[in-house]
Amino acid sequence: MNQIKNVSVIGAGTMGNGIAHVFAMKGYNVKLIDISAEALEKALATIGKNLDRMVAKEKITETDKSSTLANINTSTNIEEGVKEADLVVEAATENTALKLKIFKTIDENAPEHAVLASNTSSISITKIASVTNRPDKVIGMHFMNPVPVMKLIEVIRGYATSDAVTEGIVEISKDLGKVPVEANDYPGFVANRILIPMINEAIYALHEGVADVMGIDTVMKLGMAHPMGPLQLADFIGLDVVLAICNVLYEGFGNPKYAPCPLLVNMVTAGKLGRKSGEGFYSYTHGTKELIVADNFK
Ligand code: NAD
Secondary structure, three states: OOOOOEEEEEEOHHHHHHHHHHHHHOEEEEEEEOOOOHOOOOOOOHHHHHHHHHHOOOOOHHHHHHHHHHOOEEOOOOHHHHOOEEEOOOEEEOHHHHHHHHHHHHHHHHHOOOEEEEOOOOOHHHHHHHOOOOOOOEEEEEOOOOOOOOEEEEEHHHHHHHHHHHHHHHHHHHHOEEEEEEEEEEOOOOHHHHHHHHHHHHHHHHOOOOHHHHHHHHHHHHHHHHOOOOOHHHEEEHHHHHHHHHHHHHHHHHHHOOOHHHHHHHHOOOOOEEEOOOOEEEEEEOOOOOEEEOOHHH
């Protein structure tokens, strides 16, 4: 695999800003791309805030902060934004048709040597690779949320991903200070095959009245030593993302045990997407760190 210097990150939402942050902090030239100029602006503000927090904790210096920010450029044009890329990391919305369209565009515009990675939580890497002319260079690079804090990167080999590309991505993951774990390309890979059915089951427990929001999360926090309960975690991930992954598992395995809970479907339809929309199982509009259950569940 060629030397990687220029990294284009596509999608500047929850995950994209964190991915841009960690690459830029390690000295890579980052081009952060989104269709929404507002998302790009918000992403730069979030990166700035997260770097400030690291400066305050004396994990980095003011100079590290400025050089990290100087390593990030933004663009609303994918075609232009990937022209110089050695590595593209796609972190756009979890939607199969959208990702296939984006990968076709990247493949047509990125240099021939560029490796194309997806941060997808669940969509088949083999399927994504199939719309490109370089399936050997397409791979899953699944960061965890929040990216600057979480150590794991799931590295997913598609059916045609080459050994050299897999080894290269494992090395870059280590260079970012992360711990890569290799997984094969089956629905949900490892992380979400196990996590999402647990979250969906917690939503079913709420839906059936087994316990209330706080009760379910407290059982999992105090009983299973989870740092965050499953309903709070669902809000943190984004309920639309949780639903999309549930559907990939359901369709991919053809097994009704993965069917999304109707309450989850209703909440997404109503625009209650968790933290990013201001309300999910909890409410996030009060501006404090305190956990406040959303009115619908009181
Ligand atoms: P998000 O909704 O916060 O952000 C998605 C961004 O993609 C938005 O800013 C949107 O404007 C942008 N986008 C949409 N279409 C685009 C296009 N054609 N070109 C460029 N940008 C486009 O989503 P997210 O939570 O950051 O998730 C992104 C990816 O990361 C998904 O594949 C998701 O499954 C995966 N992921 C999410 C989490 C999580 O906890 N949220 C964790 C791991 C992986």
